[in-house]
Amino acid sequence: MIFVDGNSFSTPSSSPSQPEGDDILLALLENPNLISATSSFKANSERKFLASDESGSERSKWVYIFQKEYATVDPALVDFVGTDEATTCVGLVIRNQKNGMTSVAHMDSPNIVEMGLSQMLSSLVANSLETEFDVHLIGGFEEVSLQQANGSAISESPAYLDGYSFPLCSKIVHTLWSRHEKFHLRTLCVLGHNTRRDSDGNTYPFFNGFAVETASGIVIPAIFDGTSRCPDEIVRRIRVSVSYEDANWNEKLLETYDCGSDCFKIAPCRWTLRQYHIALSLLNCSDSEILSTCSTSPTAEAPDFVDNLRRQWTYLIEHPHWTETFPTKQARTFARSSDGKWIRC
Template sequence: MIVVDGVPISAHSSSTSQGIDTLLSLLENPFLVSASNSFKAIPERKFSVSEESCPDRSKWVYVFQSEYATVDPAFVNFVGTDEATTCVGLVIRNQSNGMTSLAHMDSPKIVDRGLSQMLSLLVDDNVETVLEVHLIGGFEDVSPKHANGRTGSESHSDLDGYSFPLCAKIVQALCTREETFHLQTSCVLGHNTQRDSYGNAFPIFNGFVVETLTGRVFPASFDRTSRCPDEIVRRIRVTASFEDPDRNGKLLETYDTKKDRFIIAPCRWTLRQYRIASTLIHHSDSEILSMCSTSPDAEGPDFVDSLKRQWNYLIEHPYWTETFPEKQPRIFERTADGGWTRC
């Protein structure tokens, strides 16, 4: 169940609505509209290891696309993500102890099982839990008017675009679960959309962080040095997981909550992916954008560079066992200065 400003939100039970009607009402909710405006007024926080952007030696956990992490405020000051265009960041925080779970959702197919993964370390069946929720990301790559004018036979998968179907599925899943979710922020779709002089839409924010101690949410961006540890391998793991039958609608797990460390499980990539990388690396930047992005006009400036670095890694390491010798995970422990070192 979703609660906004103390008021339960009625869920639409029709299987054809798939959360669309509820989402449309949330987009117009005065409390959430005000919260979105307040969020947009907050200065963006920039994270970098190479610069003095975090002089207090803050410890953070970075979440890539398709990943999630549940963090303990005793170990972690911030948990965040960025590089989201049509993706949506979902935060669920246990108000009583500050335990915070953040997921970078990229498909309606991972929402149901992903929610269960996120809640597994947040909810104690024997204790009443207040769950704070924030939704940030996505933009108007499909008009809500289009969704509102659907026929009864349409589902979210029939709508154009990516952001709206994903947001609708998240809302539908939150509404139908037994837990009570206190929705604090819903800066998605139209609330996270700006347009250039030609009318092209793109997100206002591509990233954010949660301060675990207070639960405050800030717009944020991360540079290459702060998207760690094991940036390239984790990026490749996201791509390789799309062909992994064992993933089965789950978010990718990388972070060990109880020990404040990363465990990157082995992932297989094939010679087919090596051949794809060898081909795509020779295309122009504009061709790469059009072929590899769900929103070519809205991507960040380092999108193509990140892809090229992944492809170069695959070309240099065509066999996945070179990266995961004896099929063992790659483990990274926290250092005294808040960084990471491989065990």
């Protein structure tokens, strides 16, 4: 069940030509309370997380998640949990109102929403039906530019229904709506509320990332630099890509962090010679070729998008056999040291 401003959210019954999730999403996007909350979120300054901030006992401690990952954190151990690099992806925050336990997921496909939500809730509380949750949705944007919308053939559906972001957002709110738990939707900075346009009408997301302050539950726009997306950055990036060919991760979010011990546990992932040959074929492509081939939103990616892919491909070429990375077929475990840095166990 979805609640807005303390009240159960209701929407007109779905029309025969439109799925129920679309009706719910469109109604939520027009809700005055959510529009006001989104404006307040967008008014915040974007915080930059740097690896140097993590050193020292008095510095902030955070957990970073990549695409298709999720992590649940204890406010007694972690100050912030967040993600970035989202264009057509959507970040979902679920926070237990009673104890502040917070779960964050970086969702990239409607296929992982139902199972992913169950994973998040199972890590938050033993009996989720007796607990109420604060929820934030941030990310995704209207990928269709004004020129594309105006120049396209007349369609039965609006231009914003095209692309990747709308179906994902629709699936998320429909799943929240359908479950028996009580979800208090606090922020809905998605689609049109997260879209800016340049002078040529090209569209971009306002924000690509966010962080949750675990003690207060406040969510702020955020960006993480290349050294703060730790630990095991390259292996975790590769795991996202190869997980789509691993039946063990079908329709699931990737587990990455152990809440009780404040440790990262990167479960083994297998890659084959197919990934090796793909890496060889793409490594020397031009930036524009890589963007058009590998991105769902080529014009909206961050400046380091291509470089990050090239580093993954280089790793795969240098380590063609997955057992070199997981020699005992066990998880790669990282613990937080006294100075805040992640150390391989």
